[in-house]
Amino acid sequence: MQIQILLLLPMAFLLPPGAQAGKIIGGQVAKPHSRPYMAYLKRKTCEGEATCGGFLVREDFVLTAAHCADGDITVLLGAHNVHQDEETQQRVSVQRKIPHPRYNKTSHENDLMLLQLAEPAELTDAISTIPLPQAGRTVDPGSVCSVAGWGKTKRHAMRTSSKLHEVELEVMSDETCQEDRLLQHYYKPPKMMCVGDPAEDKASFSGDSGGPLVCDRTAQGIVSLGKSDGSPPRVFTKVSAYIPWIKKTMRGSQRPRVPR
Template sequence: MQLQILLLLPMAFLLSPGAQAGEYGWQWEEIIGGWVAKPHSRPYMAYLKRKTCKGEETCGGFLVQEDFVLTAAHCADGDITVLLGAHNVRRDEETQQQVSVRRKIPHPRYNETSFENDLMLLQLAELAELTDAVYTIPLPQAGRTVDPGSVCSVAGWGRTSLNSMRTSNILHEVDLEVMSDKTCQEDGLLQHYYKPLKMMCVGDPAEDKGDSGGPLVCDRTAQGIVSFGKRNGSPPRVFTRVSGYIPWIKKTMRGLNSPGSHAESPASLH
């Protein structure tokens, strides 16, 4: 039997007081029906530590180039430090690399009310060293969509229960189903879902699963970033559709004179 876990990932993967807006909430780190991930089987995962006026908060993200991490724009607050190559974020593992952030580049048209354009690039202060435990994940082709019914996955660290503030130090993962646009468009509490070319509807309404901050991985490609959901945490949830932003992502990275990206990933990549 699969371990039934509700993981509220820190940013997206850690639900903090005040993280919700109106009827909606950013599901920081939230995974139900999840299980412990094989150590370093997702070498693209990034754990973001944010020092804010409220204290230390966390988010998830993913490495798309040696000096760039992609995450959600609603994680822009505070001074961010990126931890790569981590399985247990509370242990000093030999695989870990801690890197400061040189620039935060939220999408210029991010709207914190409608959640439109909820993505952000983080330029790292130094290049990540690519290893078996730290590696980039490919991005999709511009405009490429994922068919409803496709089974993808999310991963992260965070709370193990909605009724507890205790978080999981170890990376967990879970499979999620891509839903039709109609599923989110007809959900009264997801009225901001109105641009399907820029958003994805994810999660079976019959099951309470979700995540935010890290990538929605479909066929070893980062197709989505968890953006928002209903305040009570029930599905479906809305992900930013990465393929709708490929021109902006590539233009931004080129403009900052970054080195070439690595499109291939190791066999261990999910």
């Protein structure tokens, strides 16, 4: 019984990643449209409206977190202020949600999902794709990467931010998360990244869920889970571990060409 309690106890301190709108902690407002791959996901669920982030990896595909699958999703591309009608914005419905077939809601493993858009995005200066890493490629601990999202900028704020915020975060060693008493039961090095220096008050949070961790202009991670108080480190899905699945899934969803 003691073992069971110890295994279950951390759940009380882990925030279910999609449960609330999230925030960038310790960051700043991003330069408008400086991250043209960013996608804002507006979800209508039985509990109301919720948001997630995502990123455009092909004209007709957005990559995000699997825990963002609940509800009817509308994708907003080319946005800086999501509460304004900007000329750069394109609003697209989702044709198909494709969560990873081995996504586990309890362990948070394989927390990624492809969204096939109902129609391809029109690429512009404000809307473009972001490269994915090579399969199996890892990011060295100590590397400084960045993450962005729309959401609360203070832990106890009542409302999410209308403008895109960004923050630079350090990639930590696997041991940093493996030795964290609240994360150690969930952290799987082959499939996850440990991000955010525990000594700094900078982090992503739920609702930033699904957004990309960008290292050298490449999407290396996906915001996945962390502790309910918003403190670093946080756990990101390691994109390079899933490149074969991502490519195979998108190839299998090629749109038929219309004969001329």
